[in-house]
Amino acid sequence: MSFDRRQFLKITGLSALAALGLKGGFELLAPGKVDAEPPLTKGKRWAMVVDMRNITPEIMDKCKQACNEVHNIPNWGDPRVEVKWIWAEVYEHAFPDRLHDYDAESLRGKEFLVLCNHCSNPPCCRVCPTGSTWQRADGIVMMDWHRCIGCRFCMAACPYGARSFNWGDPRKAPKELNPNFPTNPEFPTREVGVVEKCTFCSERLAKGELPACVEAANKMKKDVLIFGDLADPDSNVRKALRKHYTIRRKPELGTKPNIYYII
């Protein structure tokens, strides 16, 4: 009888839950409120479409805030060692190779929401010497914070600057900037010396919930962040991509990024 890692984790996890008491175990394992459409636990190729026509800096702020809180992302108050999973970057920086001297005024200085592109051909996963970052069958580029040795090869490989390193212990980040840290006791905090990044909220998807940023955006305005399954021709993302002209960051590098921007 052989186990792969997933099975092993499942079984050890279940045993641990059993030890904690059956009631608690059932509560944790119970499926969340799953909408009939889209089935968030069963996607084959997750992607996101950002509707830049309707998103506002306020919505982006909320997205970022939601992500930071859900994932216990510390605020170091120093751009050098910042940890960020999703943030806003002006057009000139998000698309440095698309610029020309006569760009539409509406584009220059406009903030774009950027995050891990969950590339279909991710260079970060290719270079990782320990398999600490890998791609799931549904396309999500994952991180194992317990295996990462902190070599930062993935950070050199990512052409989107989407990966963050824990230069310091997140629990020792300045208290005045992080009064309630850790903000989400359900989610682990990281140790010093490992790389981390957006995981499309794999922990929420597993419960049938939308990624935190999408949920936060939806509360303010529907459909500015569209999250769905590219493999399904009738999915929300495929409909949006069929209907609108979209751009991606640095597609010429062959990484096949999966964050699309309607401009």
Next chain:
Amino acid sequence: MLDRALKGGKGYWSWIVFLLFVIGVGFVTFLYQDRMGPIVTGLGRDVSWGLYIGQYAYFVGIAAGAVMVIMPLYLHNYKAFARISVLADFLGVAAIIMVGLFVFVDLGKVTRILNIAIFGQPKSILFWNMIILNGYMILCLLIGWNVLSAERKGLPHPKWVTFLIYLSIPWAFSIHTSTAFVFAGLPGRHFWLSAIMAPRFLSSAFCSGPAFLFITCMIMKKVSSFDPGDEQMKTLGGIIAYAFIINTFFFMVELFTAFYSSIPQAMDPFIYLFTGLHGHGGFVPWMWTYVFFTICALILLIIPSTRRNLETLTVACGAVLISTWIDKGLSMVPGGFIPDPFGKVFEYSPTAIEIIITIGIYAAGFFVITVLFKTAISIKKEIA
């Protein structure tokens, strides 16, 4: 044989004690870095590798350079190099130990270092690099040790050592090729994304390695009765001259491709390094120092009379070491990260902690060199 390293004069022991002291200071500083986290380095999310990884690349080059002694001796039967071949092998051992230490201090989670072996991913260049570098160190140690003990007994070294020697020649090329591939295969890092990266690494290795050996030989000639031989040193000078000229040529080729094509991403790192970009120019003085020493070295190496004079050749070798060190050990790594993927310039300069740890590792390397060279020289003296 190693007991020879325990017998030495006052000068020898003061040097050993000095090195141990510097190693100790470096080690304590490393403990501090490990306790506080890498936040105490000058690295950050934009320039995420720096001085340590630069030294890693540089000393892989020094190690690979040893092959420039092994190859003439065993492939071209240039017997004169038999006198220094063991030293070249031992230099390889010391350099790889430094390389390992530089990777070690750069890791975020040093306690998990064995994960590279446990969970090794064949698609990762770093995984192969780890195997190749360790293999090379073992090869150099086995070869150096066995050739030396055979010399001591006045016998030819065993056949299996000859096999290892032949194996070590392509292996030396592979250590630096795989090190270049760590950098050269990353989309979006235009400064590194160049097919000539591996050839450039090799050419720089084949001048800096022999130059390093040359200078250590000259020092030993001063402090011990060991004579590396004038002919040997002059031949090394010739090898260094060829490799350094090729290395400079390869660099010019990079400049041509970047600037004639005029692709901004290809030009920007060079512009940043040599003239500064967006008002940031921390590397500018270093790069012009590099240009100065490159020109000095070229002049001294090309003119036959200065190349054949051991004193001017020593100066040339010093210039070669400075030039290749700035090129590969200092600017090569940050050049790949500046400008960052957003086209922004975030500068990097190492902190005192990084510098002290780096010097500590240098001292560890010199310690290994001292002990191994002392052993080799004592034995060579006994049989002479």
